[in-house]
Amino acid sequence: MRKLFFVLLFTAALCTKSYSQDSTFFYSARINAAGSSSGVPFWLYANQNGSIPERGSFVQAAASFHRVYNQNNPRFFQWSGGAELVGYAGKKTTGFFTDLFLAGKAGPVELAVGQRKEFMGLGDSLLTMGPIAMSPNYRPYPKIQLSTPQFVGLIPGNDIISFKFSYSDGLLGSAAVDYGNVTRVPDVYLHQKSLYFKLGKRAHHLNLFAGFNHQAMWGGEDKIFTGGLKPREAYRYVIFGKPWAHSRVGNHFGTIDVAAEWKASQWDIFLYRQTIYEDGSLKNLSSVTDGLSGLRFKRKRRSDGDGFRFNTLLFEFLYTKNQGGAVFDYLNGIFGKDNYFNHYVYNQGWSYRGKGLGTPMIPSQRVTRDNLFTKATLFTANNMVVAYHLGAEASWNKVNFLLKGTFSQNSGTYDYPIRPKVNQGSLLFRIETPLLHRNNDILGLSIASDFGQLYTQNMALMVSWRKSGFIW
Numbered sequence: 001m002r003k004l005f006f007v008l009l010f011t012a013a014l015c016t017k018s019y020s021q022d023s024t025f026f027y028s029a030r031i032n033a034a035g036s037s038s039g040v041p042f043w044l045y046a047n048q049n050g051s052i053p054e055r056g057s058f059v060q061a062a063a064s065f066h067r068v069y070n071q072n073n074p075r076f077f078q079w080s081g082g083a084e085l086v087g088y089a090g091k092k093t094t095g096f097f098t099d100l101f102l103a104g105k106a107g108p109v110e111l112a113v114g115q116r117k118e119f120m121g122l123g124d125s126l127l128t129m130g131p132i133a134m135s136p137n138y139r140p141y142p143k144i145q146l147s148t149p150q151f152v153g154l155i156p157g158n159d160i161i162s163f164k165f166s167y168s169d170g171l172l173g174s175a176a177v178d179y180g181n182v183t184r185v186p187d188v189y190l191h192q193k194s195l196y197f198k199l200g201k202r203a204h205h206l207n208l209f210a211g212f213n214h215q216a217m218w219g220g221e222d223k224i225f226t227g228g229l230k231p232r233e234a235y236r237y238v239i240f241g242k243p244w245a246h247s248r249v250g251n252h253f254g255t256i257d258v259a260a261e262w263k264a265s266q267w268d269i270f271l272y273r274q275t276i277y278e279d280g281s282l283k284n285l286s287s288v289t290d291g292l293s294g295l296r297f298k299r300k301r302r303s304d305g306d307g308f309r310f311n312t313l314l315f316e317f318l319y320t321k322n323q324g325g326a327v328f329d330y331l332n333g334i335f336g337k338d339n340y341f342n343h344y345v346y347n348q349g350w351s352y353r354g355k356g357l358g359t360p361m362i363p364s365q366r367v368t369r370d371n372l373f374t375k376a377t378l379f380t381a382n383n384m385v386v387a388y389h390l391g392a393e394a395s396w397n398k399v400n401f402l403l404k405g406t407f408s409q410n411s412g413t414y415d416y417p418i419r420p421k422v423n424q425g426s427l428l429f430r431i432e433t434p435l436l437h438r439n440n441d442i443l444g445l446s447i448a449s450d451f452g453q454l455y456t457q458n459m460a461l462m463v464s465w466r467k468s469g470f471i472w
Helices: 002-014 231-240
Strands: 025-036 058-067 077-089 094-106 109-115 143-147 152-155 158-176 184-199 206-218 251-263 267-277 291-299 308-319 385-396 399-412 417-435 438-452 458-471
Touching (some): 058 094, 184 231, 206 231
Antiparallel strands (some): 025 458, 094 109, 109 143, 152 158, 158 184, 184 206, 206 251, 251 267, 267 291, 291 308, 308 385, 385 399, 417 438
C-alpha cells in the first residue's frame, strides 16, 4: 500500500504542462501535507468525499483524468468518463479510487456506470455544511444511474418550466445487522431517485425551484426476517416506500427542497430550504421543523485587479431535534423518534465505509469524544443538533480566501440524550495563490481547529499544491 501511495505522489508531481481548453480531456493533481495536534479538525476532513483521514498528521496525494462533455458540440450522442486515485499516509496508509466511471449522453439524458463525486439537493455546493440527505462527505459507491445532469425545458425551445431527475441503484457491499436471523448479509444496496422543477427562464431575474430526493438502503430481507421478501419483491417495496410487517422495507431517508434565486445586476441571491422526511413522517408532516435553511449572496463578476472584495457569503441554519416527536406507534400512525442516521437493522446506519452519507453535522461515534459513546451497533450518538454556519469566499488581486465557521448545540439522541447539551465550534481558514504567476498552479495554506465538548480539542496546519488543466 505504501508503494501505491508513493507512485501516486510521483504521478501527481509529473502533471506540470498545461494545454488548450478546447480539449475535453481534463487532468488535475494535488498534494496536501498536514500537521495536527491530535485528531484532524472537522472542517479539514468533512465533505471531502472520504479522501482525508480523521486522525493524526498526514500526507495526501491525488491524480485524476476525465473526459468531459463538450458544451459547444451539437452532437446528440456524447460520452464522458473519469478516474481519480487518492492516497494518504499517516497513522494509516491507504489508496483508493473516488471517481471511476463511464457515461454516455443522448441529448439531455445521461446513463452512467461506476462511481463518481456528485452533489444532491438544492443548496450551495462550496461553503455549505453539507446537504442533509446525500452530502459529499462519503467515498462514492458504485452504481448505475439514469439522469438529466442539467435542467431540461418541458416545452421544446422554451425554458420557462424545466425539470431535472435522477434514478439510480448502487452496491454498498456486505453489512452487519443487529436484528433478525443472521448477523451479516452479503449484499446491501442503495436506491436513489430525485425530481426537481424550475420556474423561470435563465434570463429572468427570479427563478423558483422545488423538488425532492428519496434514498433507501436495503438488502438481505429474505435472510434477516423469517418469511422475508425475496430481493425482486423487496425492491418494489423499496421504490414506493411501501410498508411490510409493520415497518418500511429498508432504511429510508430524504428531503423535500424549495428554493428561490434572485439575479440582480451585481449579486445573485439564493434562498433555500431542505426539509427532512424519514419512515412515515412525510404522511403526517410530523418532522417539518427539521431541516437545513440557507441564504447565499454570490457576486456575478470577479476581477483580479479590484483589490479586496467578498465574492460569496453564506449563512446556514440546521435543526434536527424534532424527529417526529418522542413517540413511535406504528399501529396508531405516530412516527416519532426517527433517530436520524441510525437503524434498528443495519449497524452502519446512514453511512458507507464509516462515513455518513448525509450531513457531517450528524457525526460518526468514532470521531466524537469517548465519553459520548453509546452502543457499538449505532452509527451516531448525536443526531439532535442545532447548528449555525457562516461561509465566506473573498479575493485580493489574485489571492483567494475561504472561511468556514460553525457553532452547534448537541443533545444526543432520544434514547441516549446528552445532558446537559454540549457545544461545539469548528473553524477553517484557507488562503490560496497562483504559484509563480501560473494560474493553473495553486499553492494553499489552511488553518483549522475544533473547540468544544463534542470533538477533542484539535488544531492543524495544512500546506497544499494543486494543478489542473486540459490536455490533447
